Amino acid sequence: xxxxxxxxxxxxxxxxxxxxxxxxxxxxxxxxxxxxxxxxxxxxxxxxxxxxxxxxxxxxxxxxxxxxxxxxxxxxxxxxxxxxxxxxxxxxxxxxxxxxxxxxxxxxxxxxxx
Amino acid sequence: xxxxxxxxxxxxxxxxxxxxxxxxxxxxxxxxxxxxxxxxxxxxxxxxxxxxxxxxxxxxxxxxxxxxxxxxxxxxxxxxxxxxxxxxxxxxxxxxxxxxxxxxxxxxxxxxxx
Numbered sequence: 664x665x666x667x668x669x670x671x672x673x674x675x676x677x678x679x680x681x682x683x684x685x686x687x688x689x690x691x692x693x694x695x696x697x698x699x700x701x702x703x704x705x706x707x708x709x710x711x712x713x714x715x716x717x718x719x720x721x722x723x724x725x726x727x728x729x730x731x732x733x734x735x736x737x738x739x740x741x742x743x744x745x746x747x748x749x750x751x752x753x754x755x756x757x758x759x760x761x762x763x764x765x766x767x768x769x770x771x772x773x774x775x776x777x
Numbered sequence: 778x779x780x781x782x783x784x785x786x787x788x789x790x791x792x793x794x795x796x797x798x799x800x801x802x803x804x805x806x807x808x809x810x811x812x813x814x815x816x817x818x819x820x821x822x823x824x825x826x827x828x829x830x831x832x833x834x835x836x837x838x839x840x841x842x843x844x845x846x847x848x849x850x851x852x853x854x855x856x857x858x859x860x861x862x863x864x865x866x867x868x869x870x871x872x873x874x875x876x877x878x879x880x881x882x883x884x885x886x887x888x889x890x891x
Contacts, residue, residue: 707882765880767820
């Protein structure tokens with residue numbers, strides 16, 4: 664069936680390095696993608712989104728890249744900080760009857776070493 | 778401007794008891810989503826509600842689980858006759874409109890069934 668998955672379950676980086684978290688999706692009908700950050704004991708927090716008619720979007724220290732040809736999504740975090748340590752989820756959204764029900768991947772744990 | 782609120786934050790129930798989880802959406806939001814998260818897993822969609830209506834319950838188990846979002850008061854996820862497999866974190870999210878894919882999550886309720 665359709666699924667969203669992440670390539671790496673754990674990513675360890677040094678403070679100041681750039682981090683890249685990848686996500687593969689299989690539903691070609693997905694038209695909206697969101698990255699969420701979840702810190703321990705908390706709910707997911709929106710980071711950045713991208714629509715399927717775009718291939719790149721930048722935020723504050725974060726960039727999301729979308730490659731529809733290979734159905735791949737990535738989140739790039741510049742100058743990673745210890746506060747960035749968390750689990751990162753990508754979610755694909757497909758409009759159904761006018762509403763969006765997201766499908767979440769398993770998550771990648773980002774560990775930032777000071 | 779309060780975010781999504783959930784209570785209780787932690788709930789312990791014995792097998793066979795009932796669990797009631799409450800969610801108050803962000804002010805002005807009338808769309809509520811419930812998710813379940815097992816340890817080291819992504820979020821699994823359960824149900825999507827608007828005020829007094831269940832829009833999509835495709836992720837809800839057919840038995841023992843029910844959800845409501847009354848005209849007044851919080852949304853409630855109810856689990857009857859809990860079993861150990863119900864132990865998980867349950868997250869609620871809200872959005873302002875049906876077509877807004879971005880969701881705002883609460884801190885979650887961690888249910889432990891003993």
